Amino acid sequence: MSIAPTLPQAAPLSTPPRLAVIGCGLMGGSFAMALRAACKPRGWTLHISAHSRSRASGERALELGIVDEVHPSAAQAVRDADLVLLAVPVTATEATLRELGPALPSQALVMDVGSTKRDVVVAARAALGAAAAQFVPAHPIAGRERGGIDQADATLYQARRCIITPLAENDPQRLQRAQSVWEAVGCRVVHMSAEQHDRTFAAVSHLPHLLAFAYVNAVSQQPDAARHLALAGPGFRDFSRIAAGTSAIWRDIFSANRDEVLEQLSHFEAALGQWRAALDTKNDAEVARLVDAASAVRTHWTLNGATPPTDDPA
Amino acid sequence: MSIAPTLPQAAPLSTPPRLAVIGCGLMGGSFAMALRAACKPRGWTLHISAHSRSRASGERALELGIVDEVHPSAAQAVRDADLVLLAVPVTATEATLRELGPALPSQALVMDVGSTKRDVVVAARAALGAAAAQFVPAHPIAGRERGGIDQADATLYQARRCIITPLAENDPQRLQRAQSVWEAVGCRVVHMSAEQHDRTFAAVSHLPHLLAFAYVNAVSQQPDAARHLALAGPGFRDFSRIAAGTSAIWRDIFSANRDEVLEQLSHFEAALGQWRAALDTKNDAEVARLVDAASAVRTHWTLNGATPPTDDPA
Incomplete structure (x- = not known):
């Protein structure tokens, strides 16, 4: 590899x-x-x-x-x-x-x-x-x-x-x-390899879809949902775009790749736990550190910007 | 109101x-x-x-x-x-x-x-x-x-x-x-009112930013991060765009609106829990239901599409 x-x-x-x-x-x-x-x-x-x-x-x-x-x-x-x-x-x-x-x-x-x-x-x-x-x-x-x-x-x-x-x-x-x-x-x-494919796409596609679905579920289950959604802006628009996917496709993907999606979900839950801890303890320095870490990665990322990896077939 | x-x-x-x-x-x-x-x-x-x-x-x-x-x-x-x-x-x-x-x-x-x-x-x-x-x-x-x-x-x-x-x-x-x-x-x-403002923007702006930051944290903390990110596509691009924000701005927002952000985070954690339970129990029908619920909301949403709410000043 x-x-x-x-x-x-x-x-x-x-x-x-x-x-x-x-x-x-x-x-x-x-x-x-x-x-x-x-x-x-x-x-x-x-x-x-x-x-x-x-x-x-x-x-x-x-x-x-x-x-x-x-x-x-x-x-x-x-x-x-x-x-x-x-x-x-x-x-x-x-x-x-x-x-x-x-x-x-x-x-x-x-x-x-x-x-x-x-x-x-x-x-x-x-x-x-x-x-x-x-x-x-x-x-x-x-x-x-x-x-x-x-x-x-x-x-x-x-x-x-x-x-x-x-x-x-x-x-x-x-x-x-x-x-x-x-x-x-x-x-x-x-x-x-098929294994590497499924791991990578759990990380960069299936998990973001799951999070976007869960986020829209969370907002829309609230009593104030209509008010919130009426005022949502361009950040919401882009973040939640992938939540418009259809269950015919996504039920199958989550079913076929369940183990890798759950592995990625665990990584995310750990990262979210760092955020909750920082907010619960009013640790503004830790919040800033977490923002800086994410921002540095995302600012340098561009679509098709990095050489894709290749490896031997499984 | x-x-x-x-x-x-x-x-x-x-x-x-x-x-x-x-x-x-x-x-x-x-x-x-x-x-x-x-x-x-x-x-x-x-x-x-x-x-x-x-x-x-x-x-x-x-x-x-x-x-x-x-x-x-x-x-x-x-x-x-x-x-x-x-x-x-x-x-x-x-x-x-x-x-x-x-x-x-x-x-x-x-x-x-x-x-x-x-x-x-x-x-x-x-x-x-x-x-x-x-x-x-x-x-x-x-x-x-x-x-x-x-x-x-x-x-x-x-x-x-x-x-x-x-x-x-x-x-x-x-x-x-x-x-x-x-x-x-x-x-x-x-x-x-200022109270309603802070609640609504915790839901449609501050929480999505927090989730995008936490998601990029989660992916970039993995050993395979470079490989994953090199293959990320348009879904990742849009979902994570807001993770490029700066800590100078976001530390202050999370600090000033901490209580409402934590309230929204709790809503999200509950929704994410529904997803984890559906995956853990291999409940494909529940996965489809959660996708359909989110997709219906997101498909009908458009930027500036709904009449914004108005209410009396606090």
Whole structure:
């Protein structure tokens, strides 16, 4: 495990992928639009097949021209594909892979977009057996509070990081192909283990979401909630933005990554205890020290400002 | 106490104020620039005198043309003023008012910009005695993580709310004048008691700051902090933005409003306890319920979207 400056640049896409998208929501729809846009300057016409558990979403994707055909099953959608993007809730990963597995061409690359990775790795191995070698777990750091195919956007992945957590059974060519695909839609790729991924995102994504939800719960449970909220300003707006997430997504993330979230929650409870002690004892110097410590870290942080870590696959 | 649709519109400024600004930082400098800009279309040339505890800030304000003269004492700066803006740390309020009190013209209106109000009211009465009737406590909801005269901006107060917490001894004409001044620099004015102000801002500003500080403390105290922070995304960016505040400001706010902040912290600890219990017991349905409750509130909230409450002065 080391902090490496960059991964070797993957060779650019050399052949037009035959793409199948399973799940026609924000993530899958945006991926289809972005890959189509990336193929255009190369003179390639991308054919995109799709399946969606929600018939309405599939029909809407077709109507918007985001996909070219919609199939009633995941198996039918993937049978001619050489690139499959699984964009379903993480809890649906195993069932979906079981369904499409028998129809999956043996050369196809399969990737997901899930926010947790250890559970997805377990699901892929359980569902695909030896064919798990075709599955490269991926987590593009992109999204919106509100999902759905109508929010799909060809630029969603532009300049975002995509974490790949390779399996030991993935061969180098398949990893190269995976990296080229994410770079084609605009991402910068970082490799790490599924374990490290889940620990890091518990710290920088799942815990902040939990705190934002709990904070809004705390304010809104008070008798004076309406008065308080009417006067909330830009600080409140930014701090609580992520509390607008949906339970369909967040219940699964907290369930799949419960142990790491609880570990991060313990770190936070300890830090909050320092604050309570400082306030309870009227220790203004300690309050100032805690503010200075946080402020120094946050002032120097910038989005994509530090070289991301990379490490060997687990 | 009632939720009133709007306050009566104050008469617009009818005479050019002779302004004295005490404290040449972001808030004072921006106020001077904004009031000068508001006077220009009326053909009024505003003369602005100033004092700053920091000689460098005063000189810089002069150099930037934000103020017209800088005095070595607050008393000298206010002696010809009919409008005095106190833009100093809240803990300096009493000493500053004691210093300028003897030189204050008897018709002048004095206002502050502090983030807490009960302590400012106590300070004003202690320092000014009967002349506290000239002091109208104010809190414009505007600011930046980084202060200083070089950040001063004529638009800082545009479309922001300004809370006025009138004293029983303020007469209606002075309150009208106070409201006209804040409206002239672009604010929408809300009246409430100092007690209600401090309770509401503990809930929607001071507690979120405390949580953002504690969260950054928690992440940065971990051995893996550098790795975590390098991969943090837009959710982290917005959630932790307010953790870049400075201890000079926040130590004073937490000190002045300690009881209300502790009350809000208790509400938060109770809400966080609901989250810990749901995770500890693997109660996914309860996690979903907590997410849905927060998300419903946050999705419907918009900045300045609700009619602010107003109530009688304390």
